Amino acid sequence: MAIIHPLLSLENVSIAFNDKLAVDKLNLDINAGERVALVGESGSGKTVTALSILRLLSQAKIDGQIRFQGEDLLQKSADELRKIRGADVAMIFQEPMTALNPLYSIGNQVIETLILHEGLTARQARKKTIHLFERTGIREPERRVDSFPHQLSGGQRQRAMIAMALACRPKLLIADEPTTALDTTIRARIVKLLLDLQQEEGMAVLLITHDLNLVRRFAQRVAVMEQGKLVESGDTETIYHSPKHPYTIKLLNSLPVRQIGPIAHNAPTLLQTKQLRVEYPKKQPGWRGLFRSGRFVALNGADVSLREGETVGVVGESGSGKSTLAQAILSLVSVKSGGLDFEGVPLAQRSKRERRALRARLQVVFQDPFGALSPRQTVEQIVGEGLALHFPELSKAQRHAKIVDVLTEVGLPTSALSSYPHEFSGGQRQRVAIARTLVLNPRVLILDEPTSALDVSIQNQVLRLLVRLQKKHGLSYLLITHDLAVVNALAHRLYVMHDGEIVESGDTEAVIANPQHPYTQRLVRASL
């Protein structure tokens, strides 16, 4: 009986960019029909590994052997490799919008692969494409075949990408963060689709992700990477139940834990929105659009309240209006109707001067730690800016002392004062952003996806910091997120938003345990 080779085997693979080692002596086997997950945080080298399999990296030096069906891919000529790419090994990428050519219809891009690799005629290829689209769950495939990428939603685009990858019945599918750019409920459906297809086709799948939930649901075997090294690999259940390497343990422990403190029962309501409504002008199709614009209701009558020391979560998908709600509360967008009470007084009754002073007590932390800090200011300038504006009576020395205090409080060293944002990692930048708001002694912090751009272990550090600050200063948080796990970890109460409306609200644990609205039910099913 012949020895069965693994379908793909990486032997001592090292990848270097300009003397900088990205992957260090990696060994990994994937058998035919197996589902393997490669897990790691950003910078761990997992995507580089995936790209190296098909030699899609330019300017990288690859050592070792990458054997596919017993043949070393690194020794193949460019022509031979092209026959393997797409036909035997296919890839799907994280962001389907950029991975699809915007100038071709999605059908065209699949048909192209079929004609190239399978030698079909154009007519046959089109028929097969429609069939593929049907199988990957694209609605109205006959019509969608001629759609362009921008005409599809994110989930539909990812389905088209999958159809494209499956076109030639590959033996191995490499999925590089296939669901990261998608909303939670759509994620679940894509994962289910991948599972179904994998079982029908019997292909092997290498899933690259940082999402531990996804791994557990999908993979049979897990390989964990840390800073270019494979630190642990094994059966999924074994790794989840008895991880050995400290990094794996840290990674598994970094799933957010519920850690909320009690609220005083006489805590006053700080923030109360009354039927907030926000509309954006929307261009109407045809010549009518030239004369009058339509309305897109981003937020339709939102009532949200927030008590002192309380964390309230606002959950929803992109486009559900949750960020609009935050911006409306901060008066960063103009409100069509409805009002807002802050500290018991309607905002409309306050003078312009009072409203400006009030901004110190109502602060915001944004999602993107790279965009939220001006790249040309030092940390001291960034943190000190609001201080100079709202507390002009402070002397320079007092201001400096306050900045140092607040940096220590968010866990940054004093040496960070003269640093620029580009010198920090994502988690550190988020700490600077928190320090900038904290220095003004706010009462309410609006956290707009504060952790979704961060790695899981960093995410947990930031969440812990937020909880500690809340306990110490009695802060109230309005936590806006798409991630039910984060809300579950932090929020006392919860609002679920869908299409600009609040569809459900209540105690976090109660809502998650017993969701009423169909959308909430879908969301909870998809997340847990």
Added chain:
Amino acid sequence: MSIPAEPDTSPIFLGSNPALAPEHATSRAYAHVSPSRRLWLRFKRQRLGYWSLIVFLVIYGLSLAGEFISNEKPLVIYYQGQWFFPMLNNYQESVFGGNLPIYADYNDPFLREQFKKPGNFALYPPNPYYYDTLSYYSAGTHNPGPPSRENWLGTDISGYDIMARLLYGFRISVTFALGLTLVGTALGILIGAVQGYFGGKVDLIAQRLIEVWGSMPELYLLIIFASIFQQSFAMLFLLLALFGWVHLSDYVRAEFLRNRQLEYVKAGRALGLSHGQIIWRHILPNSLTPVITFLPFRMSAGIMALASLDFLGLGVGGQSPSLGRLLLQGKENLDAWWISVASFGVLVVTILLLTFMGEALRTAMDTRISGQRTD
């Protein structure tokens, strides 16, 4: 409530980048380097552009000190026990032993003889001609005259020393272009910033006005104005500056449109900063890439504009030295090759230096090319 025992203040630098641990921070070459300083360091590494900048600054510096390099008046005279400073005072010939009550011409062989007498002495600049010095006493051919020991680069059709004309012409050209660049850039930034920051109707209306303004034929306006008014530098400057900003404001507007969407601007608004503070402190420093990249190219465009107008006879007339008019003379007197060669050479070198600088700046600005990622 279950707060994990591990305090979150201790793992300060658990970020994804171990190079950021505090003990490493000081040893890193680019620690705490501001973005503008990083740009300068990257520019410095472009050797050609960096040396072009130095050479250009040296030449411009020399031309600014032109009075000490190319002048008909000696820097200092010691005559019969007394010190004279002809550059500060006008002395009559009679002071130095002449017999006419006219201002001294220091290139007069008689005066030169006087200063050579024992006990006397005069320190002449290296090139003893001002841009409007006529050498009455020279023995060689003039109007125009080929390069000689007296006139290193020859003389032009009026008998002026070409070396002196080029030196002062360069000074005027560069100063003019520098002023034009500064005013054009300031206007471009101002208008582009207002358009880009406020957007919407302001942008729409301003953009239409700019289109109308930009479609005015600049050259015709110059010709028309040249025929109505006595052409002067101020007039030329005004006309060129009025049209020079249009191009740049588009770029600044685009940068502002992009940057005002970013979260640090929203964070600034949430802090309660005024529009002016946000524009000045947050968006402007992050929108200067196209402005800085274009600076050298705008300079060379300014120099060329002045030279072309002079060449076409639409520039400033009179005695003032001008690269463009020297070129015109060269064209009209092809046999006097030294006129065209010298003036053409100066223009080529100037524009080349500026272009090298611009190229280097562009490379330094583009972080993708330089590969100098510090984060």
